[in-house]
Amino acid sequence: MSFISVKNVWQQYGDQVVLEGLNLSIAEGEFCTLVGASGCGKSTFLRLLLGQEVASKGTIQLDGQPLAKEPDSTRGVVFQRYSVFPHLSVLDNVALGLELPRSGLLGRLFGAAKRDARDQAATLLHKVGLDHALDKYPTQLSGGMQQRLAIAQALIMKPRVLLLDEPFGALDPGIRKDMHALLLELWRETKLTVFMVTHDLSEGFNLGTRLLVFDKVRIDPHAPGAYGARITYDIPLNSDRRAARVALDSLKTA
Ligand SMILES: Nc1ncnc2c1ncn2[C@@H]1O[C@H](COP(=O)(O)OP(=O)(O)O)[C@@H](O)[C@H]1O
Ligand SMILES: [Mg+2]
Structure with missing residues (x-):
């Protein structure tokens, strides 16, 4: 049984379809990186996983149970900014x-x-x-x-699931490298399941065990809201290659 299962999930706001027909099966401990054009629904998908919103259609299950209607301590979240209390x-x-x-x-x-x-x-x-x-x-x-x-x-x-929405997007490249190392260390130690949105494709390739690409495949110029994004690529990433890249990066910055 998969740890997180997403079945035929659609999310729609009024006339605007944002996500359509998402299907995913995620094992515990996977590190999924999510990429896709701005506005294609990545943050929306994280809000669904968090339980902050309920999908218009379809189901999301965690450990065989429907997600709690409200965010709870099984899921933690980090945004690009303003996650902490000033x-x-x-x-x-x-x-x-x-x-x-x-x-x-x-x-x-x-x-x-x-x-x-x-x-x-x-x-x-x-x-x-x-x-x-x-x-x-x-x-x-x-x-x-x-x-x-x-x-x-x-x-x-x-939490058992950590949701990260472009957490390092506002940081300088050198600092971002340090954050990657920290995140990988914490992930290995805690065996967390991670979903991380990034606009940096190399970050997506280097960090994840699995890269999910969100894209709108159908476009109707007369009805811009008619279709939403789907997961168009679901790419397993080789962990040895990932480890090698991280090691190389740390050598470069040393
Ligand atoms: N609560 C909402 N009400 C109406 N439209 C929304 C809402 N949340 C997101 N949207 C729309 O959904 C689309 C996807 O947004 P978002 O998930 O933030 O994309 P991404 O994170 O990929 O940049 C955008 O067009 C946005 O305007
Ligand atoms: Mg976003």
């Missing part, structure tokens, strides 16, 4: 995920439970290379550090 410190941004669901009406956690949440957050922040910045605020961080924080925030709830 008014919270780095440590609080990450600890918050652990504190909120348990604290209920009482507000924040106290005592040992609170210390435990903060310890877990600090450990994860150490792993993403932010242990020197626990008390800083997001505006005091560089773009790359903010994305490290956003990744830690998404991972603290130990």
Whole structure:
């Protein structure tokens, strides 16, 4: 049985069909990279996987069960920008995920439970290379550090699926390389299933175990909204080649 199964999924807003007839079967631990022209529905597909929207037609199942109607802790998400809370410190941004669901009406956690949440957050922040910045605020961080924080925030709830929407698109190429190495390390360690949208084809080829290409194949000039994008290529990527490329890249930047 596949871990995530997408069956004949369509998404439509009013008259505009955005996605049509998507079918996918994803094994646990796969790292899918998603590419396609701007506006073809990649972010829409991630919102469907997150459970933020329900598909107009078709079904998405996780572990044989229909997706929960709302985003929950099985799925974490990182956007290109603004994933973190600007008014919270780095440590609080990450600890918050652990504190909120348990604290209920009482507000924040106290005592040992609170210390435990903060310890877990600090450990994860150490792993993403932010242990020197626990008390800083997001505006005091560089773009790359903010994305490290956003990744830690998404991972603290130990999701099984990580959704990344052009997470490194706003970063300089050198910083992006560091982020690739970090992401691969976290992926190997956690055995997460990853979906990552990128506009950088080489990023898509280098990072993923599987490249999904979204494209609109049918176009009616008289009815621009009539057809949506499909997955036109679904390319397995050789892991040895990926490892080789990452190794080469790190040599180049060393
Ligand atoms: N909530 C919405 N309501 C109406 N149209 C939407 C909504 N979300 C996305 N769209 C439209 O769906 C299309 C695909 O958008 P999007 O998924 O953001 O594409 P991509 O991420 O590939 O650039 C766009 O034409 C966009 O305007
Ligand atoms: Mg998008």
